[in-house]
Amino acid sequence: MAEQAQALRRTPLSRDRVLRAAVALADQAGIESFSMRSLAQDLGVVPMALYKHVANKDELLDGMIDVVVGEIDPPRPGPGWQPVLRARILSAREVLLRHPWAPLAIEARNQATPAVLDYLNTMVGILRDGGFSTDLAHHVMHAMGSRMLGFSQELFDDSRRAGRSGAADPTPPADFPAEAAARFPHLAAIATAASHDDTSVVGQGCDDQFEFEFALDLLLDGIERLRQQGWTSSGPHGSIR
Structure with a gap:
């Protein structure tokens, strides 16, 4: 050795x-x-x-994130969008379990790295190929948030947020550069698919009141569906597919 x-x-x-x-x-x-x-x-x-x-530690961290994201399995063609998206998200989670520092590093970046953008671009592509409009794909990305990358942001865990310089938004800014739009067309399409009320924005990015209520209603509707099914974590419906 x-x-x-x-x-x-x-x-x-x-x-x-x-x-x-x-x-x-x-x-x-x-x-x-x-x-x-x-x-x-x-x-x-x-x-x-x-x-x-x-060039510096920031560039090093960006490169490290790209190495980690590069370990995520590529999309596997399937009969519908849901199993394809689910399998890739679970692959991302497996990768992050191998690299437990990565979620904090991803959250702390002011801008998404090229590999993260490419990953999210393909995820939007899966939705679009599955029959989603750009408007609905836009809101689905907001509702999923960091879960698209295999983890969920913890609202009350201050230790994870200590020292953050800004959270990475899962969608690109509205003024998407032409060069980037050519490389990541699906992300560019949803970047301008919906307008946002700047007076109700919370934090950075597109987190306005409409986005918040959209995600909340989506989750509540899902919870109600599970309630009607009599779902339990140990029951036959413990795994949602």
Whole structure:
């Protein structure tokens, strides 16, 4: 093992090696104690050597997120949109269970990374291919929120939100650049699919009163349906499909 570690340390640095080493270190030590210095020490190099491959810690974190998101299984064609979407979300959850620091890192970014945008773009594509209008797909993305990425944001868990510089909105800004729109057409379509009342916006992004009530009513309707079915977590309907 010691010889393997020494051989790895002698391997020339590359951006991919730096990012994967960073992910492994964050898996082991957590994102709170993660630093460029600790990563350099783990790789057996001086900290300045890292800056040949990443400009700063923010770029490093973005790259780490993209490595993690890249582990999510691609969509598997199926007879309907629901099992396809469900399988991919569960795959994302499995990935995040392997990298428990990732949800906090994703939430803390001011902008979604390219891999996150690509992932969300394909998720909107699944909805659109399943017969959803851009308007309905827009609101479904809001209702799902971070669950689209395999986790749910905890409203009262302040420890997860400590030090956040801003939450990543699951949909892009309305002024989607033309270049990005060409690369992520489904996201660009829903970015302008609905207007929002700026006077009722809570926080960043599109979280206005309409979005809140849409998500609330959607959840309540689902809960009522389960109530009528006599659903219990240990019963035959414990898994919703």
